[in-house]
Amino acid sequence: MVTVTEKVRFVETDMMGVVHHSNYFRWFEIGRVDYLKQAGVDLLQLFNEGIIYPIRDVSCRYISSAKFNDIIHIETEMAEFSRAKMVFTYRILNDKGALLATGMTQNVFTNAEGKIIMLPSQYSDCVNEFMAKQKL
Amino acid sequence: MVTVTEKVRFVETDMMGVVHHSNYFRWFEIGRVDYLKQAGVDLLQLFNEGIIYPIRDVSCRYISSAKFNDIIHIETEMAEFSRAKMVFTYRILNDKGALLATGMTQNVFTNAEGKIIMLPSQYSDCVNEFMAKQKL
Amino acid sequence: MVTVTEKVRFVETDMMGVVHHSNYFRWFEIGRVDYLKQAGVDLLQLFNEGIIYPIRDVSCRYISSAKFNDIIHIETEMAEFSRAKMVFTYRILNDKGALLATGMTQNVFTNAEGKIIMLPSQYSDCVNEFMAKQKL
Amino acid sequence: MVTVTEKVRFVETDMMGVVHHSNYFRWFEIGRVDYLKQAGVDLLQLFNEGIIYPIRDVSCRYISSAKFNDIIHIETEMAEFSRAKMVFTYRILNDKGALLATGMTQNVFTNAEGKIIMLPSQYSDCVNEFMAKQKL
Numbered sequence: 001m002v003t004v005t006e007k008v009r010f011v012e013t014d015m016m017g018v019v020h021h022s023n024y025f026r027w028f029e030i031g032r033v034d035y036l037k038q039a040g041v042d043l044l045q046l047f048n049e050g051i052i053y054p055i056r057d058v059s060c061r062y063i064s065s066a067k068f069n070d071i072i073h074i075e076t077e078m079a080e081f082s083r084a085k086m087v088f089t090y091r092i093l094n095d096k097g098a099l100l101a102t103g104m105t106q107n108v109f110t111n112a113e114g115k116i117i118m119l120p121s122q123y124s125d126c127v128n129e130f131m132a133k134q135k136l
Numbered sequence: 137m138v139t140v141t142e143k144v145r146f147v148e149t150d151m152m153g154v155v156h157h158s159n160y161f162r163w164f165e166i167g168r169v170d171y172l173k174q175a176g177v178d179l180l181q182l183f184n185e186g187i188i189y190p191i192r193d194v195s196c197r198y199i200s201s202a203k204f205n206d207i208i209h210i211e212t213e214m215a216e217f218s219r220a221k222m223v224f225t226y227r228i229l230n231d232k233g234a235l236l237a238t239g240m241t242q243n244v245f246t247n248a249e250g251k252i253i254m255l256p257s258q259y260s261d262c263v264n265e266f267m268a269k270q271k272l
Numbered sequence: 273m274v275t276v277t278e279k280v281r282f283v284e285t286d287m288m289g290v291v292h293h294s295n296y297f298r299w300f301e302i303g304r305v306d307y308l309k310q311a312g313v314d315l316l317q318l319f320n321e322g323i324i325y326p327i328r329d330v331s332c333r334y335i336s337s338a339k340f341n342d343i344i345h346i347e348t349e350m351a352e353f354s355r356a357k358m359v360f361t362y363r364i365l366n367d368k369g370a371l372l373a374t375g376m377t378q379n380v381f382t383n384a385e386g387k388i389i390m391l392p393s394q395y396s397d398c399v400n401e402f403m404a405k406q407k408l
Numbered sequence: 409m410v411t412v413t414e415k416v417r418f419v420e421t422d423m424m425g426v427v428h429h430s431n432y433f434r435w436f437e438i439g440r441v442d443y444l445k446q447a448g449v450d451l452l453q454l455f456n457e458g459i460i461y462p463i464r465d466v467s468c469r470y471i472s473s474a475k476f477n478d479i480i481h482i483e484t485e486m487a488e489f490s491r492a493k494m495v496f497t498y499r500i501l502n503d504k505g506a507l508l509a510t511g512m513t514q515n516v517f518t519n520a521e522g523k524i525i526m527l528p529s530q531y532s533d534c535v536n537e538f539m540a541k542q543k544l
Contacts (some may be wrong), residue, residue, distance in 0.1 A: 147428050149423035150418060150422060151423065151425045158419060
């Protein structure tokens with residue numbers, strides 16, 4: 001599991017006084033980027049090599065509302081990984097340990113033209129190794 | 137089914153050159169607001185009466201990417217409705233009829249303090265009537 | 273002057289109950305895109321030809337708050353135009369004619385590498401012609 | 409001067425491959441919130457006491473583009489302060505010390521109904537003291 005800590009921004013709230021539900025997917029993305037970075041995969045480098053990673057499926061369950069100024073912890077785990085796709089799961093917690101939301105996202109890999117490709121093994125090896133270490 | 141037509145904004149794109157996946161939930165919201173408005177339920181009025189409608193669950197499947205300047209059609213249907221919750225389903229299509237995404241959201245009703253409440257019948261009656269008309 | 277009409281989205285509000293100030297620049301962008309489209313300049317086409325139009329300067333004065341569900345009119349005018357830059361001014365009004373905000377943005381033109389270029393005359397001619405017509 | 413360090417989020421980019429200009433105002437807000445917090449003024453507490461702080465004027469000059477994954481430093485200074493308004497100035501720099509943007513925002517204070525008020529002296533005293541310390 002990889003954890004990123006963020007602070008809720010004022011702009012992330014809506015007139016209900018809590019964070020707008022769409023923003024949790026933006027937090028999941030922060031967690032995903034950091035997980036891959038820690039695994040040795042820099043998404044910017046991938047992008048510059050013409051490897052794109054569009055999202056295919058997402059879901060989120062909201063349990064308790066995040067509020068302005070809250071410290072939140074984004075916990076990210078790889079639930080399923082192959083050279084064809086990545087399934088991540090997430091948990092958002094506040095500073096008191098309360099679970100705010102859980103979620104899932106699935107990416108695939110494509111070339112710049114949108115055609116499905118296999119992630120080059122130099123990258124998948126990194127991720128597999130990182131996942132193995134995580135399980136120890 | 138209620139359809140709202142929008143145009144993809146430049147700001148909705150990301151560096152992949154397509155609309156960021158989180159924005160589809162913002163489009164679903166536009167559809168949901170309009171569905172309820174057509175059913176006679178003004179969310180702003182509800183809000184001003186202290187009736188809040190937080191999101192509990194969402195999901196989206198992405199089929200084809202929306203791009204800057206695309207005309208998109210947000211099709212919204214009520215899949216399940218009671219005085220305790222609303223489940224909406226959505227389809228996003230572009231101007232050529234291509235299906236870009238499908239999604240689901242579930243709202244509950246609470247008071248301003250976040251306690252679950254029943255939607256007052258004056259509103260649920262409106263929705264039930266509208267749903268009945270839709271099926272004709 | 274070119275006018276685009278939009279409806280305030282729920283997500284555009286913040287916990288103050290009004291539209292977050294950053295979103296006005298997203299509305300200005302809608303107005304700018306439409307102005308250029310009406311002048312015969314499709315920004316997507318420009319982009320696909322490797323002509324980029326980064327923003328250099330912006331400002332906004334907020335007079336009265338836009339609220340959820342408000343119908344807003346985005347009035348866009350070209351204040352200054354050359355093949356090197358575009359200065360647009362904007363007015364945001366609600367449906368009752370109240371002025372909500374005024375603003376300004378300045379774009380320059382660059383190639384994909386970020387080097388300043390002159391807008392090809394096929395495009396600047398379109399804009400000059402459109403501006404001339406607007407003044408009649 | 410108060411400095412906050414952030415990392416550019418993927419969602420903050422647009423199809424030009426750089427951060428959308430509207431997002432700089434969201435970064436300025438992060439800087440402003442932190443400046444006031446360090447001065448002993450918690451905006452959430454103010455809000456809960458019915459003191460609102462709408463934005464009246466903003467501007468930004470963009471010098472160099474922020475990109476995905478960039479580490480950015482948001483430098484915030486109070487340029488002018490009274491119990492009636494706050495004028496902040498900002499500088500955004502990347503990790504190599506390059507200046508990306510400069511900006512200004514002006515807030516006023518109102519009650520929940522939008523009427524202009526004076527910031528209670530318990531808060532303005534905090535800010536004045538903090539400003540004095542900053543100058544040492």
